[in-house]
Amino acid sequence: MYGYRYYWGFDWTYLLLVIGMLLSLAASAKVKSTFAAYKRVRSASGLTGAMAAQKILYAAGITDVQITRVSGSLTDHYDPRNKTLALSDEVYGSTSLAAVGVAAHECGHAIQHDTGYAPLEFRSAIVPVANIGAQLSWPLFVAGLIFSIQPLLTLGIILFSLAVLFQLVTLPVEINASSRALNNLQSLGILGQNEIRGARKVLSAAALTYVAALASSILQLLRLVILAGGRRRDD
Numbered sequence: 001m002y003g004y005r006y007y008w009g010f011d012w013t014y015l016l017l018v019i020g021m022l023l024s025l026a027a028s029a030k031v032k033s034t035f036a037a038y039k040r041v042r043s044a045s046g047l048t049g050a051m052a053a054q055k056i057l058y059a060a061g062i063t064d065v066q067i068t069r070v071s072g073s074l075t076d077h078y079d080p081r082n083k084t085l086a087l088s089d090e091v092y093g094s095t096s097l098a099a100v101g102v103a104a105h106e107c108g109h110a111i112q113h114d115t116g117y118a119p120l121e122f123r124s125a126i127v128p129v130a131n132i133g134a135q136l137s138w139p140l141f142v143a144g145l146i147f148s149i150q151p152l153l154t155l156g157i158i159l160f161s162l163a164v165l166f167q168l169v170t171l172p173v174e175i176n177a178s179s180r181a182l183n184n185l186q187s188l189g190i191l192g193q194n195e196i197r198g199a200r201k202v203l204s205a206a207a208l209t210y211v212a213a214l215a216s217s218i219l220q221l222l223r224l225v226i227l228a229g230g231r232r233r234d235d
């Protein structure tokens with residue numbers, strides 16, 4: 001029962017979890033404050049998030065994506081399964097730089113889907129295994145610690161790595177969607193040069209949350225590796 005103290009007793013590796021949590025909190029605060037600042041700045045074109053999205057999709061030759069309204073704040077997303085571009089209340093009907101920027105970002109995902117952008121396809125393909133990995137890794141790992149079964153520890157780490165891989169491949173997908181968004185906003189004349197800067201700040205802040213999520217899962221993975229290593233030395 002050596003593994004017990006790692007789970008219930010004092011364990012310095014908790015620090016890794018705390019650092020990850022703080023990073024995520026900081027990134028989330030940054031995206032909220034940036035969004036709040038730019039949702040007060042109206043775009044000169046007067047297009048709402050939904051209208052801007054319609055214009056971008058049309059220009060990309062995409063006619064089978066439905067733009068819908070979803071409740072909540074920063075709940076905007078593109079669902080490739082039913083080709084739905086869901087815009088939140090603050091984005092759908094607002095003409096702010098934040099709203100237009102976020103709407104254009106979601107269009108970026110719809111365009112990625114339409115053109116078969118490889119990182120997005122890879123990401124969609126690993127969603128099921130990443131979910132299973134995230135759910136099973138910790139129970140298996142804890143069982144491995146408590147009953148001193150090395151293969152369970154290794155399996156737990158491998159499964160958790162799948163969840164980290166998902167976060168890793170999410171990064172290029174998100175950054176690419178934002179860069180498509182800014183290009184489209186500019187080339188279609190939806191936002192002017194100065195306005196683009198505001199939209200870029202909103203989208204960069206949003207990208208930070210994905211960087212923080214990745215850093216946080218890498219720290220969690222590191223913690224599992226350290227705990228498994230400590231376990232081995234006890235044998």
Ligand SMILES: [Zn+2]
Pocket residue numbers: 105106109174177
């Ligand atoms: Zn996105």
